């Protein structure tokens with residue numbers, strides 16, 4: 001079997017997939033944390049691997065950037081490959097004074113300017129939320145590792161380069177912990193297929209302070225977030 005975007009055979013992909021935007025971050029996770037990692041996808045260079053972490057079978061695969069891209073991969077993973085859980089592990093921008101570079105954020109819900117959930121929900125507002133069990137496991141894993149996290153509402157933006165800079169003030173006023181580009185789409189796809197999803201983020205930019213990680217750091221750092229995600233899977 002194969003889909004238009006994934007060349008894996010049936011059974012090649014574990015029931016839980018960690019999903020960074022960057023395919024090279026997927027490779028880094030497989031190389032660093034997995035035993036017996038096998039590459040199951042190279043189509044469009046969206047690398048995917050399955051291996052074991054502390055004895056648990058697990059997969060990791062890139063999503064590309066933006067709601068349309070993650071929606072394609074999440075749909076095919078849930079619908080065609082029997083995946084049950086997708087945990088996005090991404091980078092984000094911060095707009096609040098008490099959120100700092102490299103903080104880890106768990107997206108309990110994802111507000112958005114994307115229209116995709118209205119397209120699947122009769123043009124009404126859909127509350128794009130994380131699966132409670134995956135969320136609880138991430139919170140428990142972070143506590144076990146003694147790593148601080150912030151849990152709350154994030155914002156999924158269609159534009160990385162926004163013409164509406166003032167809207168970041170509105171987000172801050174409404175307590176948005178991080179701005180990224182996929183979570184609301186992932187939560188919508190999971191709801192549509194009766195599956196589970198969670199988004200964990202690391203702050204790579206402070207939008208209001210003009211702070212920013214290098215491209216190299218975005219590819220290779222974020223170890224706290226990766227360990228929280230991996231350890232949370234062991235609690236399933």
Ligand SMILES: O=P(O)(O)O[C@H]1O[C@H](CO)[C@@H](O)[C@H]1O
Pocket residue numbers: 020021022064065066089090091092160179180181182
């Ligand atoms: O680091 P990733 O997971 O790609 O996430 C963030 O980084 C990209 C933008 O630079 C967008 O995909 C955004 O959501």
Ligand SMILES: O=c1cc[nH]c(=O)[nH]1
Pocket residue numbers: 091092093094160179180181204205207
């Ligand atoms: O500011 C940021 C940083 C990472 N990802 C985003 O989408 N926005």
